[in-house]
Amino acid sequence: MEIKSCITFSVSAYSNLSFTWDPWCGGSSIADYLHNQNSLSIIPSISHWNISQFIRGTSWDLPNGLDDCLVSLINSVTIDEQQENHCWKDKQNLKFSDFNSHFYATLPLVNWYKYIWHKKSAIRYSVYAWMAFRGGLKTTDVLAVRGIIVPNTCCFCNTEKETISHLFFECHYTFGIAIALLPWMHRMFMRPNIHQLYDTIWEQGFPTNTRNYYLLIASSMVYFVWRARNDRLFGGIIDCKATTIAKIRKAISIKTHGWKI
Structure with missing residues (x-):
């Protein structure tokens, strides 16, 4: 939960991200949205699917049973025609020090x-x-x-x-x-x-x-x-x-x- 705001996912027709569990939809996951809407009953039917299974060409091909607001939210996510890029604070080429710095960011810096x-x-x-x-x-x-x-x-x-x-x-x-x-x-x-x-x-x-x-x-x-x-x-x-x-x-x-x- 603490690092969701740091990660940005892009979506392509070949994406192997989880459709339900990964936070690719506006920084949140579909499961988060369904939980907030008290619609958890839908999750079992889509929990094992990847994003690529809901894309046809360059368009979304969504299952039935999703409410209009969620469909609109998903359709607002751009499908990248190139290879997907996942970024940490808008940075692609990461080093361990990037994660380390974020982990200790809230602690006071000592001179020793x-x-x-x-x-x-x-x-x-x-x-x-x-x-x-x-x-x-x-x-x-x-x-x-x-x-x-x-x-x-x-x-x-x-x-x-x-x-x-x-x-x-x-x-x-x-x-x-x-x-x-x-x-x-x-x-x-x-x-x-x-x-x-x-x-x-x-x-x-x-x-x-x-x-x-x-x-x-x-x-x-x-x-x-x-x-x-x-x-x-x-x-x-x-x-x-x-x-x-x-x-x-x-x-x-x-x-x-x-x-x-």
């Missing part, structure tokens, strides 16, 4: 989407980065808002309270990972939060492939830091910083094999 969903992104890592930006990861401050009180000390530094900003990447443990994987980070006077870290990648002026490479690293850092955090809290596994860095480097090496950076 380009950091997460770039051309070379990996869904496994991008989902966790997206949740971090959205406050979707269950850090202790997020749980507290929901009325769930748990020990709130960062499991990496054991001094500061665990928040999204602290975990990514104000904590000395996670900031050390960022320094090891993003060469320019050691020049920063203050430890960045997640927004600032991604901003620094964008501001370096890298070529697109190189920039996507570092954006992928950033998202993988979020993923592996979150895993390391959960391993410590719930699995009794305590990886040192070097181990976490090695895991990220291995994952990035596998993902970017064959890239031109």
Whole structure:
């Protein structure tokens, strides 16, 4: 129902559109019209027919039993003598991005989407980065808002309270990972939060492939830091910083094999 207004159907003598169910008649289907007129009893007799079965040459050849208003509405639909064309918002040569843009059209645009969903992104890592930006990861401050009180000390530094900003990447443990994987980070006077870290990648002026490479690293850092955090809290596994860095480097090496950076 939500996309009917976006689709335009043309009709030809060879059309295989459903006469009853497809919205080819002024943007609506014949079934919609019959439903509104309380004339559903007609549907069984025509439900399995295609449009082409109601066209003779360049004219409509309609069955008996349709009311005058419906006949008039159908006759107002032009029969295309050429091959039928179906358009999405008056556009014939479609790309997936056309449908994707319509699906998300009602949502607010955020300035960090380009950091997460770039051309070379990996869904496994991008989902966790997206949740971090959205406050979707269950850090202790997020749980507290929901009325769930748990020990709130960062499991990496054991001094500061665990928040999204602290975990990514104000904590000395996670900031050390960022320094090891993003060469320019050691020049920063203050430890960045997640927004600032991604901003620094964008501001370096890298070529697109190189920039996507570092954006992928950033998202993988979020993923592996979150895993390391959960391993410590719930699995009794305590990886040192070097181990976490090695895991990220291995994952990035596998993902970017064959890239031109």
